[in-house]
Amino acid sequence: MAGKTVLITGANCGIGKATALELARRRARVIMACRDLQKGRQAAADIRKHTTDGELVVKHLDLASLASVRQFSEEILKEEPQLDVLINNAGVFQTPFLTTEDGFELQFGVNHLGHFLLTNLLQDLLTRSAPSRVVVLSSQLYRRGKIDFHNLNGEIYYDRAAGYANSKLANNLFTRELARRLEGTGVTVNSVSPGMVWTNLGRHVHHPLWKKVLFAPLAVFLVGTPWEGAQTVLYAAVAEELDGVTGRYFRQCKESPLDQAATDEGVAKKLWEVSEKLVGLGLQ
DSSP states (O other): OTTOEEEEETTTSHHHHHHHHHHHHTTOEEEEEESSHHHHHHHHHHHHTTOOOSEEEEEEOOTTOHHHHHHHHHHHHHHOSOOOEEEEOOOOOSOOSOBOTTSOBHHIIIIIIIHHHHHHHTHHHHHHTOSEEEEEEOOGGGGGOOOOTTSTTSSSOOOHHHHHHHHHHHHHHHHHHHHHHTTTTTEEEEEEEOOSBOSGGGGGOOOOHHHHHHHHHHHHHHOBOHHHHHHHHHHHHHOGGGTTOOSOEEETTEEOOOOGGGSOHHHHHHHHHHHHHHHTTTOO
């Protein structure tokens, strides 16, 4: 990856940090986009304890703020001559009902809308850098999701688990529609499931003691490390056999079929159009 530039959102911890480390080891220039700059700088320092290869650039990005996404994108477009891989990794998981700076339900706003705007704003740079890749982190929990255009922001009802699943389904629909729109440009777009991984993503979920006691022994076998979770992300980002492969979904470094809900072209197109309006694309 020497000579390549990779941008990772949420790179200060968990899978994002593990991915940044492995890409640095491959001598890439890694832009670590983090909501908390201090934690981002600490993550970069931690990575430097393991490798001196590559280049690490820590920048501020708050996906819960469309203004922050726009400012960040402007900086990238001014400072970076190329962008070879964009990894949409950052996310929130099963939060209580909270809203972003712009009034969107937090999980839908961060996991989908923030990355939707970011990717669109960087699209021309990705195209100029082709062949290039976009990797979208999804989850097998997308299978429990539903796109209800009357309740995208939980304005009628809200369930934190359903909200997360819905946002992950949106990630897969976005991946498919973006891949369709970028066909022939040299930019490929794929989504991945990292599997169950020990990270702080579940900090908003509180289980009763009996569940913790019951689950703890099983977790050793069922839940992976951030490094393990990063492997499919890395596969989608760098594997030579995926040159030209687009619009697919990967688990455990293998292509995995998507349920019909995630391949509905009509819903994907409508979600794109609604998302454009929500983030203000094309209105300036």
